[in-house]
Amino acid sequence: MSDFRPAFEAGLQVLAAISKAMDDKGFRPPVLVGGAAVELFTVSEIATGDFDLVTARQDVLEPIMQTHGFTKPHGLGVNTRGWVHPELGLGFEVVGTSLLDGAADQNYIRIIEVGSSQHVAIIGPEDLIADRMGQYASGTAPEMLEQAIFLFTLSKDLDRNYMEERIRHETAGKYGVSDVEDTQ
Amino acid sequence: MAFQTLKTRNSTISLDDVGRNAARLKTALPDCELPRNSGKRRTASKKALLKAIEQTGARW
Numbered sequence: 001m002s003d004f005r006p007a008f009e010a011g012l013q014v015l016a017a018i019s020k021a022m023d024d025k026g027f028r029p030p031v032l033v034g035g036a037a038v039e040l041f042t043v044s045e046i047a048t049g050d051f052d053l054v055t056a057r058q059d060v061l062e063p064i065m066q067t068h069g070f071t072k073p074h075g076l077g078v079n080t081r082g083w084v085h086p087e088l089g090l091g092f093e094v095v096g097t098s099l100l101d102g103a104a105d106q107n108y109i110r111i112i113e114v115g116s117s118q119h120v121a122i123i124g125p126e127d128l129i130a131d132r133m134g135q136y137a138s139g140t141a142p143e144m145l146e147q148a149i150f151l152f153t154l155s156k157d158l159d160r161n162y163m164e165e166r167i168r169h170e171t172a173g174k175y176g177v178s179d180v181e182d183t184q
Numbered sequence: 185m186a187f188q189t190l191k192t193r194n195s196t197i198s199l200d201d202v203g204r205n206a207a208r209l210k211t212a213l214p215d216c217e218l219p220r221n222s223g224k225r226r227t228a229s230k231k232a233l234l235k236a237i238e239q240t241g242a243r244w
Contacts, residue, residue, distance in 0.1 A: 003203040007242070012199065019187070028189045035221060040199075043206040045218045049234050073236035082233030089242020091233045107193045111186045114199045119186040124194070140225060150218050154206045157194075 005044045009114070011036070011051055011090050014068055016118035021064045022057070030055040031099055031109055032122040033131075040112070041125055041151055050082065050091035054123075058094045065092060100127055103169060108162060125155040126163040129180060134170030145179075152180040 002009060019029030032040070034052035039045070055061050062070075062083065070083040070092060082093035099106060100123075108124035123131075132148040135141040152158070164177045186196050226234075 002200065003207060004199070009199075023187045023189050026189060029187055040202065041206065042218060043203050043210075045210075046221075050230075050237060073232065073239075080229045080232035080236065082229060082236070084233070084236045084240060086240050089237060089240040091237040093230065093233055106190075109190070109192045110194055111190070111192060111196045112199055112202060113186070113196050119196065121187070121190055141221070143221065147218060154209045156205050156209070 003043045004040075005047060007089070008036075008039060008044055008047070010088055012040075012112075012114045012120055013118065014085065014088065014090060015051060015053075015092075015120045016114045018061070018064050018068055019120055020118065021067075022055075022061060025060065025064075027057045027060050028055070029119075029121045030061055030094070032120055033095065033099070033128075037123050037128050038132075038147060038151065040122060041128065042154055045150070046147075050093060052093055052095040054096045054099050055094055056097045058097070061094065099123060100131060100170075104130075104166070105162070108159065125151055126158055127166055129155075129163060130166035130170045133167045133175050133180065137171035137174050148180045152177075 015032065022029045030053040032051060033054055035046070035048035036051045039048045065083055069085050069087060071086060073080055073084050082091050084091050104123065104127040108126055110122050110124050112120050112122055114120055129148045129151050132144040132151065136144040136148065160177055167176050
């Protein structure tokens, strides 16, 4: 039995189907980032509210999402870039056109198999940790340090040199790998 | 090959393996509770999306 929340796994299955459709058309699949990426790497230790995606081809992705049951929320006062899957109670939102504004190396993206011949692309833990540390360093999100430490502890086979470079970049040189590993 | 259009340096890993590896490594974090995002920095678009999800009756 899986350790992930069933609703989260259902979201991954839908994302995998959409990713395959993108790939079949000759476009790169969207990359899962943000809280859903944290949920995946921490095995639902925190539950996310929706899936944030990065794609350079929102114009291709969104029509595919519609064919997979997503609709644009509408109504008075509703103004969102996101899409909702009413049957599954899922929300997907494109939050960018390049991974961490182009600062992340796409070679570090991880590909997760979520079913037979079903895959999703997800931001690498090195970049996810660096992103959390950047938010922590900004002073607006103190909880992000603990998330970064948690992610570091639960991740295997990290490229420490790349992660050091990325954390330094995201925190304007203030923090490095030692800040997420020496606090146990 | 998982995707024709995306090549990365790491091998594909199954969701089950992610879960198994993390469960094993979690033992190094006794009684540690992962803090959720505070939600203070949500965009207006994000707030509207979460409200729309809530209206479907889903419990995330």
